[in-house]
Amino acid sequence: xxxxxxxxxxxxxxxxxxxxxxxxxxxxxxxxxxxxxxxxxxxxxxxxxxxxxxxxxxxxxxxxxxxxxxxxxxxxxxxxxxxxxxxxxxxxxxxxxxxxxxxxxxxxxxxxxxxxxxxxxxxxxxxxxxxxxxxxxxxxxxxxxxxxxxxxxxxxxxxxxxxxxxxxxxxxxxxxxxxxxxxxxxxxxxxxxxxxxxxxxxxxxxxxxxxxxxxxxxxxxxxxxxxxxxxxxxxxxxxxxxxxxxxxxxxxxxxxxxxxxxxxxxxxxxxxxxxxxx
Amino acid sequence: xxxxxxxxxxxxxxxxxxxxxxxxxxxxxxxxxxxxxxxxxxxxxxxxxxxxxxxxxxxxxxxxxxxxxxxxxxxxxxxxxxxxxxxxxxxxxxxxxxxxxxxxxxxxxxxxxxxxxxxxxxxxxxxxxxxxxxxxxxxxxxxxxxxxxxxxxxxxxxxxxxxxxxxxxxxxxxxxxxxxxxxxxxxxxxxxxxxxxxxxxxxxxxxxxxxxxxxxxxxxxxxxxxxxxxxxxxxxxxxxxxxxxxxxxxxxxxxxxxxxxxxxxxxxxxxxxxxxxxxxxxxxxxxxxxxxxxxxxxxxxxxxxxxxxxxxxxxxxxxxxxx
Numbered sequence: 044x045x046x047x048x049x050x051x052x053x054x055x056x057x058x059x060x061x062x063x064x065x066x067x068x069x070x071x072x073x074x075x076x077x078x079x080x081x082x083x084x085x086x087x088x089x090x091x092x093x094x095x096x097x098x099x100x101x102x103x104x105x106x107x108x109x110x111x112x113x114x115x116x117x118x119x120x121x122x123x124x125x126x127x128x129x130x131x132x133x134x135x136x137x138x139x140x141x142x143x144x145x146x147x148x149x150x151x152x153x154x155x156x157x158x159x160x161x162x163x164x165x166x167x168x169x170x171x172x173x174x175x176x177x178x179x180x181x182x183x184x185x186x187x188x189x190x191x192x193x194x195x196x197x198x199x200x201x202x203x204x205x206x207x208x209x210x211x212x213x214x215x216x217x218x219x220x221x222x223x224x225x226x227x228x229x230x231x232x233x234x235x236x237x238x239x240x241x242x243x244x245x246x247x248x249x250x251x252x253x254x255x256x257x258x259x260x261x262x263x264x265x266x267x268x269x270x271x272x273x274x275x276x277x278x279x280x281x282x283x284x285x286x287x288x289x290x291x292x293x294x295x296x297x298x299x300x301x302x303x304x305x306x307x308x309x310x311x312x313x314x315x316x317x318x319x320x321x
Numbered sequence: 322x323x324x325x326x327x328x329x330x331x332x333x334x335x336x337x338x339x340x341x342x343x344x345x346x347x348x349x350x351x352x353x354x355x356x357x358x359x360x361x362x363x364x365x366x367x368x369x370x371x372x373x374x375x376x377x378x379x380x381x382x383x384x385x386x387x388x389x390x391x392x393x394x395x396x397x398x399x400x401x402x403x404x405x406x407x408x409x410x411x412x413x414x415x416x417x418x419x420x421x422x423x424x425x426x427x428x429x430x431x432x433x434x435x436x437x438x439x440x441x442x443x444x445x446x447x448x449x450x451x452x453x454x455x456x457x458x459x460x461x462x463x464x465x466x467x468x469x470x471x472x473x474x475x476x477x478x479x480x481x482x483x484x485x486x487x488x489x490x491x492x493x494x495x496x497x498x499x500x501x502x503x504x505x506x507x508x509x510x511x512x513x514x515x516x517x518x519x520x521x522x523x524x525x526x527x528x529x530x531x532x533x534x535x536x537x538x539x540x541x542x543x544x545x546x547x548x549x550x551x552x553x554x555x556x557x558x559x560x561x562x563x564x565x566x567x568x569x570x571x572x573x574x575x576x577x578x579x580x581x582x583x584x585x586x587x588x589x590x591x592x593x594x595x596x597x598x599x600x601x602x603x604x605x606x607x608x609x610x611x612x613x614x615x616x617x618x619x620x621x622x623x624x625x626x627x628x629x630x631x632x633x634x635x636x637x638x639x640x641x642x643x644x
Contacts, residue, residue, distance in 0.1 A: 148426075148427050155398075156398075156427070157422060157426045157427050158422075159422075160418060160422060162387075163391055163419065163422055163423065164391075165391070166387070166388045166389075166390070166391020166392050166394075166395065166419070166423075167391045167392070167394050167395040167398070167423065168395060169388075169391070169392045169395055170391065170392040170393060170394055170395015170396040170397070170398065170399070171395040171396075171398060171399055172395070173380070173392070173395070173396060174395065174396050174398075174399030174400065174401055175399065177377070177401075178399070178400075196387070197385075197387040197388055197391070197419070200383070200385035200387060200388035201385075201388045201391065201392075203383060203385070204382055204383060204385070204388060204392065207383070
């Protein structure tokens with residue numbers, strides 16, 4: 044996928060996020076879903092090796108959404124990548140659906156891991172990356188985390204082991220939007236210098252603007268030196284793209300009213316449906 | 322590893338963790354996909370010889386049990402047959418949410434092995450006791466919970482676990498030199514199939530782990546008092562062998578469960594939960610550790626203090642049968 048196409052994919056994902064958030068009628072994790080869109084469009088549009096016709100393909104790269112509440116940035120990527128169908132996508136938040144507010148492992152839908160409670164994904168990613176090395180497989184393992192999630196001690200347990208094991212086939216991505224459930228991280232756990240923290244644990248870190256597609260692609264493509272695991276610290280804006288949601292903790296988990304939905308569509312440059320259409 | 326009277330005697334001196342290490346070494350030959358993980362307790366878990374023999378199949382994840390379970394799940398996801406080991410409270414409780422998410426929810430092929438469960442860590446105190454582990458593990462859907470009765474059964478359980486595809490919690494109780502052999506010959510061990518060791522019509526003693534041998538001794542004491550007891554080794558606590566329970570309830574006027582676990586949530590609770598909705602259930606006495614942190618001491622001292630010896634158990638059973 045070329046860069047303009049990745050950009051279009053991100054726009055498509057933002058539109059889908061707004062649509063399903065409004066249509067499902069429940070509160071959703073909008074802020075952290077929107078902040079990760081550009082990174083996800085790079086991952087699914089450019090970086091990840093997969094076969095949409097065969098989600099179980101043995102040689103596929105493995106992707107784990109460790110920040111499990113980030114499904115609004117995940118299911119639209121699976122849709123855009125052709126791994127899940129529009130019909131499946133439309134079941135979001137319905138009773139008994141496969142696509143609910145936290146991912147449930149389903150290899151046929153390209154979902155590698157059940158997540159929701161934080162701090163689990165990196166550990167599983169280590170196991171997968173270790174297994175790949177043992178089997179001589181060249182697939183890569185990607186683990187997408189939230190910065191708030193790094194409050195969990197298990198992340199740092201995993202960070203130590205990944206470096207110790209020299210897992211240069213493992214890439215972690217931190218959605219560094221500097222906000223968490225109860226507000227600004229600086230008022231809760233002040234995670235300064237995320238990249239340096241991982242470096243101190245023996246990782247190779249790439250510190251990038253998480254909304255700059257060129258820079259993101261370059262960060263993913265930069266090989267990790269010295270057999271180190273790699274972390275891409277993506278500086279992002281919570282609620283990115285919808286001005287009244289940006290940097291506003293109220294949109295961490297909230298319900299989209301029709302008025303807000305229309306305002307958000309407008310802000311993103313989409314036509315607002317006529318009354319009666321919506 | 323052949324099970325016979327001689328090996329049973331020798332293994333008993335070594336204790337369950339030493340035997341676990343030997344058993345995993347023996348089965349690893351046939352399982353090149355096996356990985357054994359330890360949270361920096363490889364030596365304490367009898368795994369030193371395994372580490373030397375199969376360095377590529379052993380991984381010390383460091384003192385980080387939560388991460389160990391996640392790593393185990395990732396390895397299992399890619400086709401490895403994984404045994405993850407630590408002391409009971411650190412694996413069953415500290416990493417219980419990881420076990421719930423990674424092993425229960427995702428049904429990963431990982432065996433979580435709890436070394437030194439019950440009170441076998443003696444003078445190390447309650448921080449190291451495993452008295453709530455069965456309660457936690459059996460509450461997690463998809464978990465199979467197994468507690469071998471003696472060192473020979475540890476060997477049988479490891480063999481069976483290596484062939485079993487799915488998450489399992491293996492609870493090792495008893496201490497080196499303090500394990501009375503229950504089994505002195507090869508036998509047909511099957512996960513979830515209780516083993517009847519002795520039959521009698523007056524009372525059914527259902528035990529697991531270290532308390533199976535104590536239940537057999539209790540049956541001897543009861544026999545001297547004219548009370549004939551059936552003794553059942555309920556090595557699999559989840560899923561329970563309910564056919565065996567139905568048969569016992571239909572043929573015995575009283576049931577006693579005996580375990581080296583808190584009376585809250587263990588084998589006794591599991592059996593009581595099964596019988597609760599049945600109208601013709603037999604009276605049930607649940608013997609285990611009290612719902613409190615107990616005084617530490619040598620293994621035998623704690624069992625004695627807590628009434629988990631055949632002398633104390635038989636007295637309680639006789640009083641129960643009188644009521």
